Amino acid sequence: MTPPPGSLLAAENLRKTFGPTVALDGAHFSIHPGEVVAVMGPSGSGKSTLLHCLAGIVPPDSGSITYDGRELSGLSDTARSALRRSDFGFVFQFGQLVPELTCVENVALPLRLNGSPRKEAERAALTWMERLEVDDLKGKRPGEVSGGQGQRVAVARALVTGPRVVFADEPTGALDSLNGERVMELLTDAARSTNAAVVLVTHEARVAAYSDREIVVRDGRSRDMERAI
């Protein structure tokens, strides 16, 4: 099956089981550059599995995932890892920052892993920290900053490589309303300004309201609400 025209990342008929549990049972997805798509659904519906498959973290049992015209399953593990580092950014519910590194070192880490010299990487990291309004935390370690600040540092880290797709899995799940709102404003503003697509997994409607459209996952099957109407 061919992906929808103009889509950057698309999945068709994905199926994934974990033992006897069917996580995905014919899920579809597509996203365009610069678009924010919310993936919604109850706990256990398969939305995080869908994100992991789309990001090339977990291979589906069957179905196809196309990124920028290339079939992901056709890539080797090494090539998929390289693609994740160069083209994808990740934000999880808990920032998953490296506790031993300072905030600026955390943000610079993806660039360092891609081979950038330290000074250059930290300069770019600081630019993103300014945009996310956390540049004053550059010398602090993750344990010394609040949940909201840590999550903004994590967003800066996700964006520092200039990814074409940002995967955000419940990015505000551990934050209060005000902090969650600010993180979503900064994340979507930053992504839109760089034309990055955002796959936003959330069960919170107020978070999904920052998206351009939503798909609903239920019992491993997806429904694209825009196209259904």
Place this chain on the structure above:
Amino acid sequence: MSIGHTLLGLLESGPRHGYDLKRAFDEKFGHDRPLHYGQVYSTMSRLLKNGLVEVDGIEAGGGPERKRYAITDAGITDVERWLATPEKPEEYLQSTLYTKVVLALLTHRDAADILDTQRSEHLRSMRILTDRKRKGDLADQLICDHALFHLEADLRWLELTAARLDKLRAAVTR
């Protein structure tokens, strides 16, 4: 919202003409629904009749006479009582959404489809409010937040109902 009490409250800071009252109301509370002049003058006539405001002066100009209204002691007491009385929480027990879901189940239609479509419509409204909030001032943010939390409550109900559809089907078709 009680327009009468709101106009009375606005008069507490000093006498105003009907036009000034409308402008102050629209600026602070009328975001989506500005007052009509007719509403202002009919409300002021009622407040005048009930002794809650008095005419503080009349200006004759080129157009119609302009009355300036002042709040009376009885008016101040009335505003105080209104502010101190809690609003009755609305429980929405006769929810249209509930009726639609049950009717769909009774007539063997796809109730999940109705819930999904409704969720999408709610999210559409929430996107508009979120956008307005991002661009607006603090007053806009608070007003939009109030609406957003109510829509979110509906959405939580939609989710829960979607998860309970099988049980509900069994209960209503028994």
